[in-house]
Amino acid sequence: MNAPANASKLIKGATGDWEIVVGMEIHAQVSSHSKLFSGASTEFGGEPNSHVSLVDAAMPGMLPVINEECVKQAVRTGIGLKAQINHRSTFDRKNYFYPDLPQGYQISQYKSPIVGEGEVIVDVTASEQIVVGIERLHLEQDAGKSLHDQSPTESFVDLNRSGVALMEIVSKPDIRSAEEARAYVTKLRTILRYLGTCDGNMEQGSLRADVNVSVRRPGEPLGTRCEIKNVNSIRFIGQAVDVEARRQIGILEDGGKIDQETRLFDPARGETRSMRSKEEAHDYRYFPDPDLLPLEFDETFVEELARHLPELPDAKKARFMRDYGIASYDAGVLVMERASADFYEAVAKGRDAKAAANWVINELFGRLNKEGLDIASSPVGADQLGAIVDLISEGVISGKIAKDLFEIVWTEGGDPRALVETRGMKQVTDTGAIEAAVDAIIAANPDKVAQAQAKPTMLGWFVGQVMKETGGKANPQSVNELLKRKLGI
């Protein structure tokens, strides 16, 4: 955390440079059918209070019983974070009063978390990679939801989420910019989705971030931090970091000091607002939950889970680079979602892997992003895109025609090979037809001929003209050869 500051990340203030320091607590909802300590469903979007057991409602005499699947999910996540798995962990009670907290305490792991230190490798840009340390991961209960908009005089409470399992993943303060913060959460979400331990759905609140931001002069000790609570999109996380860092720099440059406090990010106004100061912080009176025994398992339990884990993004990326010879950043983009990686592999299989990567990333992903679609709902399937790549490498169509073909397949569907036939999109390899076009252009442009003979790079202009004349269907290689011969260059 005291590595030399990266000059490119520094913020220029009125009085000199500032370094941003960010650490994050990510609350990831565990993918499980039932809650952490009860059998109630975790399904999203049920009628209010329809997924509530006696335990979730904290009825008198009810007791929590740990859901083994949630424990497994936490261990799987720990493995995915290359982290220390603690064979013994304990549950504590965090005591506070709130209407959506029926027990009057949240069961969490305060002292001994199930997962210890680990790390996440993050590609920030095509050329920059950072490692963000993981401090710990612990299991805890989610709270219910207070509804203030149902009645003018009363607040209602929906306990459907009450008791749902969360993994709180705490990073070290290893993040130095808004961009890094976004990239970290993106990567973490990728890992969780690969593992199947959290669906990563930020709109539904399955992934929320508490963002700790401080600023300092490069090389100086850490500044006082503010915690921005419950930021619920990756874009907002970036904005919150920037806005909060600038607020703090403003205060410090005016000779003020930062008060440690909890703040809220208001995306509409692009600002953070104070929620409560350190003095107002609750005394949570943590103590070990006497209703629960320490959570214990052995290495066999961990190994068994590890054995059944899917290939994780870092491993997959390394394999793509090695086996398909594609660049690190491209590989990183392809493995971002498991479905995209699978799609790519289906396209690349038995084909030019680099060409396949270009088509998947540039054409397909570009188009999907534009339309706001995910890979699962892509109108162009892997076999169709593969056929397009085949048609290019076989010389049946040119790259330019291939883009038109992609467009047709995207909007109308169909077998690319058949489409090329029926729509007459095949490349003209008939040298007679090409030669006629070449001759016509040479004849019509004697001045350009002279120029090209003096400066062979002018050849490109002739190629363009021929392609135009042939509606793009001429085989570029044949065109080149013919022109060179006829122009004598």
Added chain:
Amino acid sequence: MTDVTRLTLAQARDALQAKTLSAVELTQAHLDAMAKARGLNAYVLETPDQALAMAAVSDARIASGTAGPLEGLPLGVKDLYATKGVHTQACSHILDGFKPDYESTVTSHLWRDGAVMLGKLNMDEFAMGSSNETSFFGPVASPWLPPHRDGAWAREALAGDKKGLLVPGGSSGGSASAVAAHLCLGATASDTGGSIRQPAAFTGTVGIKPTYGRCSRWGMVAFASSLDQAGPIARTVRDCAIMLRSMAGHDAKDATCIDAPVPDYEASIGRSIKGKKIGIPKEYRIEGMPAEIEKLWADGVAFLKAAGAEIVDISLPHTKTALPAYYIVAPAEASSNLARYDGVRYGLRVPGKDISAMYENTRRAGFGPEVRRRIMIGAYVLSAGYYDAYYVRAQKIRTLIKQDFEKAYAQGVDAILTPATPSAAFGIGEKGSTDPVEMYLNDVFTVTVNMAGLPGIAVPAGLSADGLPLGLQLIGRPFDEETLFSVASVIEESAGRVALPQPWW
């Protein structure tokens, strides 16, 4: 016809099986006795319709030869146990009107085995108390007459503020009083620091707190989760053994409940204790202990020696620290366990201008002074800056207390004999009004057992100079309730069964 309420649970069971008595008759006799004894305030709710309906079902089962081990036996249930559709308030105002739509594991075991529910029994509010005076529903009177008082005086006191009548002990005061007054054959009780054993000792009844984890806590209103344990109060050791066998057993809904077979405890009654090593801990000989308690203890030693047991002196050096440590651990857990009573979902709600005011108004009105005191102590000892000095140290003491017992058992001790209480029952309104610690001292011999999670039984062993019952306590190895039943039945036999009071109420 003889008064069937005077039968022991075992005798009643045998009569029902022999079909010389019907469950409906037996139940009706108890309901009649309860109706006449309302002044004692042992029951906070009588459930005659339910009782008679259950009894009729039992008679049918007995007739068809499908009777369970407790078939047709009328029992009382401490108000701390959730009973489906029936008043369950742990005798607190804050659970006003609360009727759960679930049944506690322990009571459902009793109904599974054929028992009949007579009603819900009074108790100290949330089981916090040693005299049953903290109940929202008023104090319970013991059926034992105070020294030098007659029935006429007592009846008048019963109609008034009950001052001067004897407490039945607490927190299971309703259970003990009802059992001693023959208002049920046995009762469920619960014990966090002595709440089964102390009232049993005060009323001349038998009560066992089994090993922590032996009975499920699911559906019992929690006081201090790491100490609470269910158990029975009944008139004989055998009756307790019969009840405990039904109450105990594994429950996947309680993570602290063990999965181990439940022995036939009744089979250990009358089993020879020859060669059993009984430890006498010197630290229980406390300063200012009344001579009659000393004598009781010595009598107990003599009974066991005569039965062939080997008596050994042992030391449990951390005994003195148990009570103060208990009064940190128990309130700490209670302060958190009772946070759910917030007026939001069930029970009492006293409105306020905002949510905080509603919380404050509800909890101020809903909890009595003793419960409020313990919540405040608990919140204090857990708060930042005090946690290490109080809670952490108390937990360390707890470990040391456990180790004391482990060392004694490692030396081959089978059970430990101590007095159950430092005195006989005292009068209602007599103790604790100015200094709560005076009341807390009642638990001095019993809290160690909860702190160590061990089984403990209180059995009547004699009378005080004033003619009041006194009890001895036996502390056993973890999950060795059988030895306790064997040894306790020897004391019961040797001391002669205490003659319980004849009705004056």
